[in-house]
Amino acid sequence: MKQKAWLMQRAALALLLMVSFYALALGLAAFLLWMPYEAYANNVRLPIKLVLICIGFAAAIVWAVLPRIDRFVAPGPAITAADAPELFAALNEVAKTTGQAMPADVYLVNDVNAFVAQRGGVMGLGSRRVMGIGLPLMQAVTVQELKAILAHEFGHYHSGDVAIGPWIHKTRAAIARTIEQLSGNHLQKIFVAYGNMFMRVTHAVSRRQEFIADEVAANAAGAAVMASALRKAHGYALAFHGYWSAEVGPVLSSGYLPPLTAGFAKFVQVESVSARVADSIRAEEAEGQSNPYDTHPPLRERVAALRAFAQGAPGDTRPAVALLSDPARWERRLLAAAINEDWARSLAPLAWDKVVEAVYVPIWRQAVKENTKNLAGTLVSRPSFAGKLAEAMKRGRFTDHEEAIVRRVELTVTALSLALHTAGWEARTSPGEAIAFRRGEHELQPFAELMAVATGKTGFDAWGARCVELGIDAIALGEAARA
Numbered sequence: 001m002k003q004k005a006w007l008m009q010r011a012a013l014a015l016l017l018m019v020s021f022y023a024l025a026l027g028l029a030a031f032l033l034w035m036p037y038e039a040y041a042n043n044v045r046l047p048i049k050l051v052l053i054c055i056g057f058a059a060a061i062v063w064a065v066l067p068r069i070d071r072f073v074a075p076g077p078a079i080t081a082a083d084a085p086e087l088f089a090a091l092n093e094v095a096k097t098t099g100q101a102m103p104a105d106v107y108l109v110n111d112v113n114a115f116v117a118q119r120g121g122v123m124g125l126g127s128r129r130v131m132g133i134g135l136p137l138m139q140a141v142t143v144q145e146l147k148a149i150l151a152h153e154f155g156h157y158h159s160g161d162v163a164i165g166p167w168i169h170k171t172r173a174a175i176a177r178t179i180e181q182l183s184g185n186h187l188q189k190i191f192v193a194y195g196n197m198f199m200r201v202t203h204a205v206s207r208r209q210e211f212i213a214d215e216v217a218a219n220a221a222g223a224a225v226m227a228s229a230l231r232k233a234h235g236y237a238l239a240f241h242g243y244w245s246a247e248v249g250p251v252l253s254s255g256y257l258p259p260l261t262a263g264f265a266k267f268v269q270v271e272s273v274s275a276r277v278a279d280s281i282r283a284e285e286a287e288g289q290s291n292p293y294d295t296h297p298p299l300r301e302r303v304a305a306l307r308a309f310a311q312g313a314p315g316d317t318r319p320a321v322a323l324l325s326d327p328a329r330w331e332r333r334l335l336a337a338a339i340n341e342d343w344a345r346s347l348a349p350l351a352w353d354k355v356v357e358a359v360y361v362p363i364w365r366q367a368v369k370e371n372t373k374n375l376a377g378t379l380v381s382r383p384s385f386a387g388k389l390a391e392a393m394k395r396g397r398f399t400d401h402e403e404a405i406v407r408r409v410e411l412t413v414t415a416l417s418l419a420l421h422t423a424g425w426e427a428r429t430s431p432g433e434a435i436a437f438r439r440g441e442h443e444l445q446p447f448a449e450l451m452a453v454a455t456g457k458t459g460f461d462a463w464g465a466r467c468v469e470l471g472i473d474a475i476a477l478g479e480a481a482r483a
Helices: 002-041 048-065 085-098 135-140 143-158 161-181 187-221 223-253 260-269 271-287 299-306 328-338 341-346 352-370 390-395 400-422 446-454 460-470 477-482
Strands: 105-109 114-119 128-134 426-428 436-439 442-444
Touching: 002 048, 002 161, 002 187, 048 161, 085 143, 085 187, 105 328, 114 143, 128 135, 128 143, 135 143, 135 223, 135 260, 135 328, 143 187, 143 223, 161 187, 187 223, 187 299, 223 260, 223 271, 223 299, 223 352, 260 271, 260 328, 260 352, 271 299, 328 341, 352 400, 352 426, 400 426, 400 436, 400 446, 400 477, 442 460, 446 460
Parallel strands: 105 128
Antiparallel strands: 114 128, 426 436, 436 442
């Protein structure tokens, strides 16, 4: 009760600041117009340039604060009860538990996240409820954890902050437009100071609303489940960015569509990835700090607050993606909505175990073709960069000279990979795992092993002996480029 009373007070303050902003802006615009008018009425001749400046700034302020129509752009493909009956059964269950109406539209989005909003109309008037659910989020959490997340989102409707949200959002946008319109003018400082105060107050309200929504989720699905969902959403969001840029990006750029959801499942199971996810969650839960301009409290505070509620049972521990009968068919539609429908339709399906041959071998060929002169006369057993990057790796940053060495290592890795492929070595990889080459009993990971040479972990002589052992000591990278 105390928390809701605080929230109501802060929300009232936010509304007061919102009204005050429009009063300030319009009052200032009126004053700018009044000055030349008053001068004219009293037969005072102002310089025409000053008159034009006053009128121009007044017009700029009025234009900046005029309400805009919210032209809603779908964040992903719309999904209906007919498309996913199990998902909508879970949605209806959570809506009933939280005492909320179902959203008008539900969208799948390509993110480890979920959201609710009032979209359309002007300043929230004439808007409708919409919800977005991340497909990779559904891969990362269990069914019960997804229900907790959905209850949290319905909790925003429950506490009324989604209703006031459009007003706050539009006011922030109006302040930003006003600051932009007055760029380089002393009047801008007034709105910058006001904007900072408005952001601090409204973001404090947003953070408290998150706690209230977490409480709704804890009561609906269990506090322990909600805490687990928060941890996973934090950790797997970081993993998804790496997965998308390092694994998916090159494949899409080459004109292919791999199994995105299944690939992410493999990616997060890789030991090195799961360890980074766990470390990130532990660090955030132990050390996360709140910032006055953050819209969400840190994970540490949210998990701590959930300990006050009934912990509940694990519930349905199936992956939440099981609520979609065929998640793969949504992947192309997600890309179509996010980027371009014709492009998404043109992508050829490609299994992850075919990625090396279809995607990376052509990339290697092009790279070594463009660098034939740089590779000429270089034997793989005698790299020119042995032990050069150890200090840079400790510092975590590189000088221009060291960056040139890194590029040389990458080029050597590329040329060696092409040479091994040409020589009949079998290349294997999977999302999250480095490309490894195998022949008989031997296995070689070019990037890891050559970086070990470049950082001094592997000595020059040891690498030479390793090449002799593998039978690759005579490979001339320039010859591989020509081949």
